[in-house]
Structure formats: C-alpha cells, structure tokens
Amino acid sequence: MQALVAEGVDTIFGYPGGAIMPVFDALYDYDKHLNHILTRHEQGATHAAQGYARVSGKVGVCLVTSGPAATNAITGISDAMLDSTPLVVITGQVSAGLLGSDAFQEIDVVGITQPITKWAYQIRRPEDIAWAVARAFYIARSGRPGPVVLDFAKNAQIQEVEFDYKPCTFIRSYLPVPEVNPTQIELAASIINQAKKPFALVGQGVVLSNAETELKAFLEKADIPAAWTLLGASAMSSDFPLNKGFLGMHGNVGPNMKTNECDVLIAIGMRFDDRVTGDLKTYAKQAKIIHLDIDAAEIGKNVIPDAPVLGSAKETLPAITVKLNTAKHMEWIASFEEYEKLEFEKVIQREVHPESGAITMGEVIHKVSEATFNNAVVVTDVGQNQMLAARYSKYSQTRSLITSGGLGTMGFGIPAAIGAKMGAPERTVCMFSGDGGFQMTIQELGTIMQEQIGVKMIILNNHFLGMVRQWQEMFFDERYSFTEMQNPDFIAIAKAYRIDGTEVHMRDELDAAIADMLKDDKPYLLVVNVEKKGMVFPMVPAGATVTNILLGD
C-alpha cells in the first residue's frame, strides 16, 4: 500500500479473492489515499485501468486474486500490450511454499503473462516488495509503455518487513528512451527538405510522448499533410488544416491513396500495422520512408525505412524541425481535396446525412459529437461502431479516442468508459458500442451503478454482429453464419441497474434523446435502433493494396 501511494496511485480497479485478501485488508485502512473501484469481473478491471491510463497518461492499476482472476485479466493485459498502455496488474498467488503443487487457485501467472507483458515478476519474499513495485511502475510508464504483472505470493503479503521505498529510475539492461542520434536527424531532415510531396503518418507515439505541440510545429514548418492511425486519433485536432484524416482499412480515401503517391513518407510513433498498410509488397514503394519510433524493435519490422530515427517523438520531432527549411506544398495538399469530395459524395453524405430510411450509425455518432461540441472523450467497443466512431467523431483535444486497436477486444467499451471517466472526471465520456460487444461486459453496469460513474453509453443496435455480417456479405456470399442476434430489452436491464435510458427508433426522436442523455452528469444508456445492414465504407479489403479502396457504390 505504501509503495502504491509512493508511486502516486490514487485509483485502483480490482476484485478481491482468497490469495489477495491480506492486500485488500490493508486497503481497508487506505481508503483516504486509494480509491478502489470494485468491478464485476477481472477483465472489466483491466479494461477500466486501460481507459484510465489512456485518458490520463498515468499508470492504470489492477488488483485481483490468483487463478481464475489472473486468467480473466489476460484479455486486458494483452490489449494493453498491443496498444502500449501502462498498466500494473497485481495478482494474488498462493504462498511460496505451495508454488508448483497445483494448490487451490494456483496458476503459473508469470509463465502465462510473459508473452503479453513488458515485464512479469513473482514476489515471493516481503523484502522484494518495494523493489519490485518501484521497478514495475518504472517499466510500465517509461519508454514505450506497456503492462507489467506482479504475481504476489500470499506469504509475502503477510510477513512484516522494514519499509524502505526508493523509486526506480535505472535498470542497466533496459534503455527506455534511446538517445537521439544527430546523424539520423540530419538524414531525415535532408530527405524532408528535398521532398515535393511529403506525407506524415501520426501514431499513438505522439500522444504517449506528449509531443502534440511538437508535431504541429513540425508539420507546419515544412507544410506537411498528415493522417492518423486509429490510436493516433486526436493527436491532431480535427480542424487542424494539415490533418487529412484517418489511415487504413476503414480510413479516408485521400490518406490511403496519397500513401502510394507521396515522395517521402514520415511515420511518427506508429508501427505499420497490417490494418494500416494492407499489402506490404505494394505499400509506398515509390516513397523514401522515414520512421520515428522509440522502440528499436519496430524499426524495419514491417517496413524498412530509408531513414530510421530512434527516440522519443518529444525529442526527435523538434530536433528535425530545427533543421527543416520552411516550405509550402500548396498543390500537393490541394490534391487531397479531390478524394475528400469523392468520399463525401459516395460515402459520407449517405452515412452521416441520410434523408430517408433507417437511422445510420454514422449519423448518430455525428450528432453526439456535435452535441458534445466535439469535446467528449469517445470510447468505443470493437467493430462497425468503432470504425464509424473513429471516422465521424471530431476531436478538439488529445487523448479523446479510447479504443482497442491492436487486440480488437469486443467488450472493451463499458469498462474502458468507466476507467476513462475516472481518469477524466471533468470531461464528458461517450461510449459507442454495438449490441454484441455491449453484452460481453454488460455486468459492468453494476460498477457504474455502485460508483455512480457518469458515462454516456450509446448502443448502435442493428441486431447483428455487424462487422462480421459485413464481411459475410462482401466475402462469404451473404452466408450470414451466426451473426444475427436476438437481444434483450437493454433499457429494462439498465433500469434494473437504476441507470436512466431511452430507446430510439425514429430519426426525429434522435436529437431530443441525445439532449436528454447529455442534460446532466449521470450515467445514461441510449439505445438507437439502426439500419440492420449498415456497412462501413470506405474499405481496403484485408491484405489488399491501400489504393484498392472500396466505396460501396
């Protein structure tokens, strides 16, 4: 407890059980320092901690017991690993003497979590606690952040020990932030200075290193249009003139087409995920590639750069900016407009501003974004709701889209929204979910009820597992294998949890319902029955060239 307080922890998401009871017992006396949120499932605790960490930049902390609790936490830990989210997950463990004996609720937590953590460590002796906790927080938050698991044997929880806490600032085998290499900076700057058609890809690395301002200065000086990955959303505000939109499978047309037209591609804190690049064999082959990343293992993993720039974007971006010539690329930037126009006519118009037919997901998201003055934290589940929320929400400040990118975890939405609201209590938190994902962690409505967490939940209900249905329609001859869902009365469920809500069927009810949802800071569930066969376009089919972008017309 003292160690957690010393690390500045004020919020913990957890669930008690046998092998962690001594820690929970100590927590009982720390209620003034540590706010513990009891989730309804350990997966919920991990996603809530993720939401908290993503929105606040602090380390999310989970406290759960051994065995099934640890295995329930695996999904959230994996999610945090793929999305570089700083978490410290403390799992209870049987006493050291019982380890390896298949004792009650014993599972090899370190063995299971090693592949999905930045670091996993078992505390077997009380004198290791201070050292291990300090190291865990240092590793989780430094460099490229990630989850750390501390598996805490019960005997070590009980024994008394002299407490001597020193924060960890150095591990000799671990260099979190590589030193900026002037040669790399020089090379990158000279390539950009010669560029006629530069294009920047903005990833979460910009957000994680708090380099939003440095990014803006960099882009403005050399007049470089930029697009963002899913996790890089909101690193640039939506109205920033050089922000040309969303990359990848369901991204905007312009950024995908221009990837294969630019002469210099500058990737900043992003990892060339397959959902962004499509077929690597045809990806930006014409361009010189500059890759800025803090993680040496990302350099050359998917795309071999002409100029690698190792380091934190907070340091590397300004170092390059200094060496850039002021430039104007008016013609090149204007060339995005043609695609913007095309996409608006073919896709956006009918998705966001339909005049007849069933309500579309896009229009709901657009209306919620406007009603919150583009200022809300948008949390999503996974699937069509996620892609459309990313596309049609507007962002006015950083850390405004909390979504499961790498792992694509359905059920992420509700608990992540809980954590996001805890991490940014002064902001409105709007969570978009499908009817499928909502039911994967629906029990967390209990957490919302108990803690009165003011999250605004919007179910975009199409009675289908929509994204899978879309693929079945497009790639599996319309064979809708197990994607149609019979759903419960969501409003009645919310009511049972004493959460207010409204269900909307008709377009003319929508504005009033959104206004009702946003009238105060209480939890709310808005169920919108939307077009059953709605599709997300544009779409670059999996493994296709990025310019092979379908508009669904």
Next chain:
Amino acid sequence: MENTLYTITVFSENTVGLLGQITIIFTRRALNIETLSVSPSAIKGIHKFTITLFTTEDIVRKVVQQIDKRIDILKAYYNTDEGLIFQEIALYKVATDKLIENGSVEDLIRKYHIRILEMNNDFVVLQKAGHYQETQDLFDELSESVGVLQFIRSGRVAITKSKVERLSDMLEGIQEKFGKNN
C-alpha cells in the same frame, strides 16, 4: 529465400524465467532452435545464451530485436559462421571389445583427435570437439564399424572474431553515463 545457419548471442541478467522469455519469441514465429547453450559469462551475474537456427537474415534480425527488447536482456546480436570461432563437443560410448576387435584404435584417435575419457571392461567413452560435421563424421564411422551405444552432442559455443566481448564496452558506457551501480 535461402536459409542460413545463424548464431544468436544473448547476454542476460540471471533471473528466473529468462529462457522462457527468449523461447517464446521463437515459438511465435514457429522457428526451430537448432542448438542452445547457456552458461555464466565472463562478467559476474550475467549469463550468456548461444542459440543457433536456420532462417533468413530478415527473420533473424527481427528475432534479435525482439529478444533485445526484453527488460532483463542486456544485449543480443547475431552472426553467421564467418564472424565466429565456434565449437561443439560430442561424447561417444562404444563397447570395449568391439573397439579392440575393430583394429587400430591409434589410427582412429589420430585421425579424429579423440580423447578417451573413460575405459573399462564394458565400454569406452570417447570425446571429440569440433564443428558439427566433424563430430558427425566420427559418429558415422563408429556407427558403421563398432556401433555406438550412446551419443551426445553439446550445443554450440561461439566467440566473435572481434577483439573484446562487446558487452563489456556497452556496460561500461551505461555505468559511466548513469554513474551508478544498480
């Protein structure tokens, strides 16, 4: 692409579960480890892994990056055979009577630079150090002529052809920069 034999050298802290962390990286990419040898290095408290595998340079580079990234790994790098002095050791147990019946033991010992580790009425244990093919040649010859009762070959150990162990430079640099001894 043609597969080549690469030797990966890893220096790590001596912590529990390190081997697991390393092998996971091979498992994920469905790579077979050819040989593996682990021992304390010249630097106290630091262990050295020598791992060989057949793969492409592209893959071995990524694997080494992933290994190097793990927290408790100090340094990882890879070489092809050209950059290394390397050795394996093999032990062969053969029946004493068969070996004697077979004729000139002296010729065999001279030809293969064999050491005899143990000899009794029942069996002889021969030891040969060398490259894979050299220990294999002896195995083949013994199998044909006298039969081999037991055979074991070690993983590869290797030393780079550069002057000093690269790790010591790196460690010095780190310690100097951070000025402490954690």
